[in-house]
Amino acid sequence: MTEPTGRRERKKAQTRQSLADAALELFLDRGYDQVGVKDVADAADVSVTTLFKHFPSKEALVFDQDDDLEAALVAAVRDRAPGRSIPQALREHILLARTQLAVHATDPRFADFTRMVRETPALRDYAHRMWTRHEAALALAIAEAVGAPEDDLGCAALAHFALEARGLILRHPEPHRAADEAFALLEHGWTASHPGS
Amino acid sequence: MTEPTGRRERKKAQTRQSLADAALELFLDRGYDQVGVKDVADAADVSVTTLFKHFPSKEALVFDQDDDLEAALVAAVRDRAPGRSIPQALREHILLARTQLAVHATDPRFADFTRMVRETPALRDYAHRMWTRHEAALALAIAEAVGAPEDDLGCAALAHFALEARGLILRHPEPHRAADEAFALLEHGWTASHPGS
DNA sequence: CTGTAAAAGTTGAGCCGTTGCACTTTTTGA
DNA sequence: TCAAAAAGTGCAACGGCTCAACTTTTACAG
Numbered sequence: 001m002t003e004p005t006g007r008r009e010r011k012k013a014q015t016r017q018s019l020a021d022a023a024l025e026l027f028l029d030r031g032y033d034q035v036g037v038k039d040v041a042d043a044a045d046v047s048v049t050t051l052f053k054h055f056p057s058k059e060a061l062v063f064d065q066d067d068d069l070e071a072a073l074v075a076a077v078r079d080r081a082p083g084r085s086i087p088q089a090l091r092e093h094i095l096l097a098r099t100q101l102a103v104h105a106t107d108p109r110f111a112d113f114t115r116m117v118r119e120t121p122a123l124r125d126y127a128h129r130m131w132t133r134h135e136a137a138l139a140l141a142i143a144e145a146v147g148a149p150e151d152d153l154g155c156a157a158l159a160h161f162a163l164e165a166r167g168l169i170l171r172h173p174e175p176h177r178a179a180d181e182a183f184a185l186l187e188h189g190w191t192a193s194h195p196g197s
Numbered sequence: 198m199t200e201p202t203g204r205r206e207r208k209k210a211q212t213r214q215s216l217a218d219a220a221l222e223l224f225l226d227r228g229y230d231q232v233g234v235k236d237v238a239d240a241a242d243v244s245v246t247t248l249f250k251h252f253p254s255k256e257a258l259v260f261d262q263d264d265d266l267e268a269a270l271v272a273a274v275r276d277r278a279p280g281r282s283i284p285q286a287l288r289e290h291i292l293l294a295r296t297q298l299a300v301h302a303t304d305p306r307f308a309d310f311t312r313m314v315r316e317t318p319a320l321r322d323y324a325h326r327m328w329t330r331h332e333a334a335l336a337l338a339i340a341e342a343v344g345a346p347e348d349d350l351g352c353a354a355l356a357h358f359a360l361e362a363r364g365l366i367l368r369h370p371e372p373h374r375a376a377d378e379a380f381a382l383l384e385h386g387w388t389a390s391h392p393g394s
Numbered sequence: 395c396t397g398t399a400a401a402a403g404t405t406g407a408g409c410c411g412t413t414g415c416a417c418t419t420t421t422t423g424a
Numbered sequence: 425t426c427a428a429a430a431a432g433t434g435c436a437a438c439g440g441c442t443c444a445a446c447t448t449t450t451a452c453a454g
Contacts, residue, residue: 125322153369153374153375153378153379154378154381154382156365156375156378157362157365157375157378157379157382158382160361160362160364160365160379161358161361161362161379161382161383164357164358164361165354165357165358167357168353168354168357172350177350178350178353178354181350181351181353181354182350182354182357182358184351184386184390185351185354185355185358185383185386185387185389185390186382186386187386188385188386188389188390189381189382189383189384189385189386189387189389190382190386192382192385192386192389193381193382193385
């Protein structure tokens, strides 16, 4: 009984799912700021306190756990195609992962969802924090990839800028072009001091 | 009577000052999160409603108006010493302005103040927003300085990264070294596509 | 099975920052 | 002198979030 532990966790997961579903439904329908946590709790037929036992904040109702995010980020650097520079690998990863932290990327209303996140300050900031939280891990991965000391400032700077580039990219009407330009800048600055790819 | 308008504005300014002083005192004494707006209002002998007539939020009690900030930022680019690159000018400006958005830079407890801002998430985020709010203006100033179109992506990227570099710099134990490294990266990436300084 | 104690879940009351409203007082300028 | 503007006040309320207490469910010993 180590993995699919009992019938209890199932109910718990179900309640959690009901909350996430109700929240997405209401938020997309009326707008994030026009829906209170009480509305979500009522729609899922639980109390507000119960809601906060499942999700640490109102914003978290919309995002899934970010555990994989860090691993994927580190892997993008470590397992990059041979000959590909680290900034290039990061540009690619960020453009791809852009659509991956949603609750359900397969939902037909996915476009509405991303628009809501982009236009709601609270959600935008929350998503941004989910990324920057892994800055230290990314800096370490970069340092390992180039054989630099683990607290190397150049690696820390690249990690910082690469993650912050996301904000610039997402709010631009042509994300792909913005990414190219932003990472071209990092690419040149980076290879100047790290000749090896 | 255009400038030192009457005795009324004096009282208003005085009330405002009382609030800022009381807030700083209490925050440094007990810690930002351990003091409620009610405590500050009581200490300044006004009602909570009045407090919010003077300051738009609890965080704003600690920072002065940021009107000059944008002008100084633009000026740092426009009036930089001849031969000095834009990234270099920005590095210098950010290192200098680092200590300038406080209420009273002359206060003997200034070190405690900066430490509090650095360690209190709400204040750290607020200060960060004060900076990034002027990103568009900075991007425009850069574009003008190099004769690029006003929506040039490279200029926007440099503006974005330069302002975001602040976070990296402030949390590092040796801000000066961190600034050198971060802006060296930007410098190389920037001059690669903008040969003229 | 049964009894029991920990764990999980739930609840209502309440804190904190913030806003709106109705009202009094002060200042200003005609 | 009078009226309009502005500053201040108290109160009630809202939204996000937490706490202490209570009820259910599960796990396990006998």
